[in-house]
Amino acid sequence: MRGFRDAFEGHRISHVSVNRPDLRWPFPADLREKLEGKRVLSFRRRAKYILMRIEGGWSMLLHLGMSGRLTISRARTNATPPAHEHLVLETDSGARAGLVDPRRFGSVDLVRTNEEEDHRLLAHLGMEPLSPTITRGGLAQLFRERRTPIKSALLDQKLIAGLGNIYVCEALFRCGIHPERQACTLTDVEAQALSEAIPQILEQAIASGGSSLRDYVQADGTKGGFQDLHLVYGREGAPCPNCGDASPIRRITQSGRSTFFCPTCQK
Ligand SMILES: [Zn+2]
Structure with missing residues (x-):
């Protein structure tokens, strides 16, 4: 845009x-x-x-x-x-x-x-991930009664709109949250961490021109640079950037989408 x-x-x-x-x-x-x-x-x-x-x-x-x-x-x-x-x-x-x-x-x-x-495509969208409503309390409220995995809840556009698969994986890793945890089990400390990590990651990604995996390019035709800053996304089998060789990054599939995470660092 x-x-x-x-x-x-x-x-x-x-x-x-x-x-x-x-x-x-x-x-x-x-x-x-x-x-x-x-x-x-x-x-x-x-x-x-x-x-x-x-x-x-x-x-x-x-x-x-x-x-x-x-x-x-x-x-x-x-x-x-x-x-x-x-x-x-x-x-x-x-x-x-x-x-x-x-x-x-x-x-x-x-x-x-x-x-x-x-508009029918906008009417049911959730909160903006870069808006001031992304707070510890806001997230806690959003997930209070959700038994779906936190990964799927964060990708649900009716809850938070505009947060994509790459950035959800990265946010959960940075906050040490296992992607298969039920959303309602999020603690206050974790909700606080997520409320800070989500806008941080998006701002960094925008500043570096987005993530070019297969074919994404910016409006001027150049590739983005955020893929070089991914800590877990697309890094299956690589050493965890936090705990090292002991625990390689794993990939699982959730709701048809790939999830990358560290089974040691993410509880
Ligand atoms: Zn780790």
Whole structure:
């Protein structure tokens, strides 16, 4: 979102190309009509959704799905558009945003700016992981009656929205919490530790440009650097960064997602 915002905020959208009828869902039929000729007012992120607010009281809602990406470049170069580029936006200042999404798990929609919170994809989302509601008390309240594993509870977008698999694994390791523990067994001390670790990890990840595993890149096409700072994620069999060779990092599957953890350090 930050890369998109830097190139588009304050500029007028001069051209919109919709190159196929749908991603996960159909593109809005009036997408071109609503965007072309309008100035981009501001951007906002909610959970994993990007909201671009434009003149006329509308917001374009964008989700990149599993591996979609938005690449920002200069318009009107002679470069061949990349394969699977399904949506292109251009500004009168010469910026170009291309949405490439081979698997088409992404989504694009329009919503009235003053009704963003009521959109069907946003209405049931939980608290923001970077908001002041992430406190010891807030987390304790959230997990008080949940018997699901803490790993699954942290990934539940209805509880905390926008916290992904990598960052949950990293947070649980840093706090010494076993991923299979029932969420309701979290102690006050652990809730306090998590409430500090979650925003810390996300801020570090954003500052280093995110985590590039297979294909994630930033808006300017460069890879992120946070994968080099992962302590457990993707490090199955490697020595634990805390307790060393005695206890290699283990990988298990929970709710269909990989969990990486140290069986010694995480109680
Ligand atoms: Zn360890």
